[in-house]
Each structure stands twice: as structure tokens, then as C-alpha cells.
Amino acid sequence: MQRLKTETRPHHERTEAAVRLMEPDLTPGGYRRHLEALHGFYVPLEAELSAWLEGAVPALRAHERWKVPLLEEDLRALGHDTASLARLPRCQQLPQLPGLPEALGCFYVLEGSTLGGQLILRHLRRRFADVPVGPFAFFSAYGEEVGPMWRAFGQALTQAAAEASSSDFDARVVKGAQDTFEAFGAWLARETANASPHA
Template identity: 70%
Template sequence: MQRLKTETRPHHERTEAQVRLMDADLTPTAYRRHLEALHGFYVPLEARLAGLGLEAIAGLSIHTRWKVPLLKEDLRALGHDDASLERLPRCGALPSLAGVPEALGCLYVQEGATLGGQLILRHLRRHFDGVPSLGDFSFFRAYGADVGPRWRAFGDAVNQASASAAGDTFDARVVKGAQDTFDAFAVWLRQEQAHASVSA
């Protein structure tokens, strides 16, 4: 986990720079557009992750970590229905994720976003206090009071998988999966933000 943090830092910072949810002038429309962009990335990404055998990783409990249902809940609160959700753009340039190590790296990005999302959640609740029809911020609320324990459990699962593999190749592949996920996510967010600016 420490290697992941160190070797993905530049990729993390580039991606974080694309997230504008902490802006003082954030509007409900901009918040909705960001959730739509997240939906467009998470839907195909989680579908790919679901086929990579992560359920075999001890302590990971992968099926309790999917975020797409939370995004759909938020977007329905913002006016979407099943038909309009299906029409939202989907990212076609996902990280390759050749196997379990890369998938764990990808999950490092997603679970780290859930942990960091607690800061965003506090900002959203203050910023939109009194604004009706924004829902309960389900995506950023995610695991609720269990965010810390779930993050530690994820770290333990990754470290255990690394120890069981007993080789640097496994770890390098985990790091590469995380780096590629950060980079693909940053590109997708830039693309969607540019599209939103043209449409505005």
C-alpha cells in the first residue's frame, strides 16, 4: 500500500485536479454533470472488474464495494430515470486491467476516492444546505461510518495478496493498474468537462 501511494502520487494529483466539487461556486447543475461523468466511468469499469476473479481475494468482499448503485441513486434524485441513465455517455478508453493485480490497483483508486470523498461530502452538505432535491449524496456517503475500517480492510487484503504472490512482478502490476486507472479517469473527466462547456 505504501508503494502504491508513493508511485501513483503524480497520477493521483493530475486526476484530483480535474475534480471541481470543492469549488465555492459549485452549482447543482455542475454537481449533476460530475455525477454523470462518474457514472460514465464507473459503469463500464465495474463491469470489467466483475469478471476478473476478485471475489477470490481474502478479506476484499468485492460485491460490497460496487459504487454504481449509489451513483444511480443520486442521479435518480437529480431527475434521471432508467432510460436517461442508459443514454448517458460511457467511457470507452478504460485501463486494460489484464488480471487480478491490475484490478487491485484499479480498486486502490476507487477505494481511495471513497476515503477522500468524505471531505467532499462535508463540503457538499454545507454548500448545498437548504437546496432541495439533491438527494442524500449516496456516492460520497458510501460506507458511512465504516469508511475507515473498510479502507483498512482493503489495504490488508492488498498486502496479503502481495505477500502470497511473493514476487515484485505482482506488486509492479498492481501499481501499473492504479496508475493506468488514474490516467484513464483524468482523461475521461477532462473530456466530459470540455463537452459540458461546449453544451452550456
């Protein structure tokens, strides 16, 4: 986990720069567009991850960690229905996940976002205190269990690495995380390039 944190730091920082939710004049429309972009990344990526993680690492409890239902709860509160959700753009340039190590590295990025999401959640609740924009389900993922869920993830990942027969397992996990940060940042930048969050 420490190696992941260290070796993905620059990738993490570049991706954070593409997240535009902390701005003081964020509008409901800007918030909705960001959720739409997240949805476009998470839908295809979680589908791919489930093929690798469901059952492969039981200690991950991956089925409890999927975020698409939470994003769709938030987007429905902002006016979407099943048909309009299906029409939202989907990311075509996903990180390459040729094996379980890369999938675990990818999942590290998604799970880590629940930690940074706590800061975003506090900002959103202040910003939209008097505006009905929905339950913030995505950024409220795990509720009071954010810390325990993150620690459980770290323990499961560390155990999987310890049990791996491949000598390059750790390096492949790191590469999966780096590639996920890069793909995520590129997708967010693209999706927000022509849409100001203030509009």
C-alpha cells in the same frame, strides 16, 4: 500500500485537478454533470473489475464495495430514470486490466476515492444545505465505516501480494493504479471540458 501511495502520487494529483466539486459556486447542474461523468466511468469499469475480483480475493468483499448503485441513487434524485441513465455516455478508454494485479491496482484507486470523498461530502452538504439535490449516496459510501473499510482493503491487498507467485505482482498492481488514475482524469477532463460546473 505505501509503495502505491508514493508511486501514484503525481497521477493522483493530476486526476484531482479534474474534479471540480470543491468550487464555492458549484451549482446543482454542475454537481449532476459530475455524477453523470462518474457514472460513465464506473459502470463499465466495475463490470470489468467484477470479473477479476468477485471470488478471487474473498477478503476484499468486493460485492459490498460497488459504487454504481449509489451513483444511480443520486442521479435518480436529480431527475434521471432508468432510460436516461442507460443513455449516459460510457467511457471507452478504460485502463488496461490484463490480470488480477492490475485489477487490484485499479480497485485501490476506486477505494481510495472514498477517503477524499469525505472532504467533498462536507463541502457539498454546506453548499447545498438548503437545496434538494439528493442523499449524496456516492460520497457517503460506507458511512461511518470508511476507515475500517479502507484498512480492510489494505489488508486484503497486502495479503494477496504476499501470496502471489509472480515476482512482478507488486509492480503490476502499481501500474494498474497509475493507468486507472490517468484514464479517470482524462475521462473527467473530457466530460467537463464543454460544460462549466457553474452553469
